[in-house]
Amino acid sequence: MTFDLEDWFHILDIPDSTRIDRWKSFASRAEIGLRIFLELLDHRKVTCTFFILGWMAERHPGLVRLAAESGHEIACHGYAHQLIYNQRRDLFREDLRKSKQVLENISGMPIAGYRGPGFSITPDNLWAFDDIAESGFTYDATIFSGNHGHGGIPGIPSKPFKLKTLSGLELEEYPIASVYFGKAKTAFSGGGYFRLFPRRFIAMCIERQNRQDIPVVSYFHPRDFDPNVPRMKMSFKRLFKSYVNVGKTVGKLDFVLSRYRFMSISAWRREVFQQPQEVTIIDFASTGRGNATSP
Numbered sequence: 184m185t186f187d188l189e190d191w192f193h194i195l196d197i198p199d200s201t202r203i204d205r206w207k208s209f210a211s212r213a214e215i216g217l218r219i220f221l222e223l224l225d226h227r228k229v230t231c232t233f234f235i236l237g238w239m240a241e242r243h244p245g246l247v248r249l250a251a252e253s254g255h256e257i258a259c260h261g262y263a264h265q266l267i268y269n270q271r272r273d274l275f276r277e278d279l280r281k282s283k284q285v286l287e288n289i290s291g292m293p294i295a296g297y298r299g300p301g302f303s304i305t306p307d308n309l310w311a312f313d314d315i316a317e318s319g320f321t322y323d324a325t326i327f328s329g330n331h332g333h334g335g336i337p338g339i340p341s342k343p344f345k346l347k348t349l350s351g352l353e354l355e356e357y358p359i360a361s362v363y364f365g366k367a368k369t370a371f372s373g374g375g376y377f378r379l380f381p382r383r384f385i386a387m388c389i390e391r392q393n394r395q396d397i398p399v400v401s402y403f404h405p406r407d408f409d410p411n412v413p414r415m416k417m418s419f420k421r422l423f424k425s426y427v428n429v430g431k432t433v434g435k436l437d438f439v440l441s442r443y444r445f446m447s448i449s450a451w452r453r454e455v456f457q458q459p460q461e462v463t464i465i466d467f468a469s470t471g472r473g474n475a476t477s478p
């Protein structure tokens with residue numbers, strides 16, 4: 184179970200959300216969705232990994248403490264919520280360093296996990312894994328194993344695996360759950376996809392994954408649980424995806440949690456991933472994929 188702690192104005196790739204200097208003019212609503220979600224987790228006794236935006240943590244340290252004191256894992260969603268492939272590499276490194284430090288200072292704990300905004304690691308910016316590993320993270324959870332609006336790496340496993348970065352460093356990877364829908368892969372376990380799909384379809388996808396011994400990595404945001412979340416200006420298609428069924432997420436997720444067992448990534452790593460087993464290793468260091476486009 185994972186949750187990206189950011190605000191309603193952090194929807195990617197629209198003019199009002201891209202510029203960090205404009206964010207302070209918006210009133211925060213993250214606590215509303217966060218508290219609804221925390222209550223649900225508490226009710227179902229589920230632990231969760233909270234990937235928290237450094238910018239949010241600096242302004243609302245109480246939200247970081249609230250999640251940590253409820254027994255959940257604190258992880259890092261970067262600082263400024265910029266698509267990784269749109270960033271200069273030195274600025275990406277600085278974003279990683281700054282956000283990790285902010286979160287470690289507030290939580291008083293080492294931060295092991297990172298998730299970039301919008302699944303924005305692609306075959307063209309695999310160098311990002313080097314920077315994530317060099318920044319001291321043990322695992323990443325950015326990958327979508329198919330084509331996605333803001334990124335994705337088609338052909339990569341959708342089951343947790345270990346990877347060797349281009350320069351040979353090691354990192355664990357926890358891809359977002361995905362299933363084939365015809366020839367294309369689609370997400371179903373979080374955000375707009377979870378809100379859009381009927382609960383029976385989501386249950387079917389979870390069972391299909393579990394039958395193949397694949398755990399389902401979910402991803403939610405405060406706005407997924409806030410029925411009165413303000414609408415930002417965007418195309419009709421994105422409006423639909425960003426806000427469809429926001430009033431129904433709680434009931435649907437409660438249904439899912441009543442049937443399937445979820446836990447934080449740190450709990451998963453302790454319970455399953457670090458036990459002796461066959462783990463796929465993806466070795467970017469030998470294949471060298473992505474080198475040519477490293478900025």
Ligand SMILES: [Zn+2]
Pocket residue numbers: 187189193260264299300301
């Ligand atoms: Zn995000």
